Amino acid sequence: MFKLRQSSGLRFAELLDRVSDAAPEIRFRFTSPHPKDFPDQVLDVIASKANVCKQIHIPCQSGNTEMLTRMRRNHTREAYIKLIERMRDKIPGVALSSDFICGFCDETEQEFEDTLSMLQIVKYDLAFLFAYSMREKTHAHRRMKDNVPEDVK
Secondary structure, three states: OOOOOOOOOOHHHHHHHHHHHHHOOOOOOOEOOOOOHHOOHHHHHHOOOOOOOOOOOOOOOOHHHHHHHHOOOOOOOEEEHHHHHHHHHHOOOOOEEEEEEEEEOOOEEEEEHHHHHHHHHOOOOOEEEOOOOOOOHHHHHHHOOOOOOOOOO
């Protein structure tokens, strides 16, 4: 869907570092990095640069590993919690926000309770909470049933 360039490009951490140096009068913020793709180098840049906001939006979607697998999120509850701990260790006072979906296909009460416990463990500064709705052209649309009643969602 895209054409590869001839050059090797930059890792995101290096790009963030360069733009923060190039424009020190501008505050930089980015949104929605996938938890599985969040290296420590990015945390180091955020921690070391005064003009990179100490706020990270890091989508979780669910606090239950089996649910995350069904959602095809490619991270586990445990890995996500460890990532949050690393963020807080490297960036004291970091503000955290996230996205959560309830009522995804086949979600059980226990899986939902795991999501509630994630909110309690992390203590986000802000969270966007959504009832699941089927989206065309997704894996869930093609292979799953939206079987959690609306009143439960």
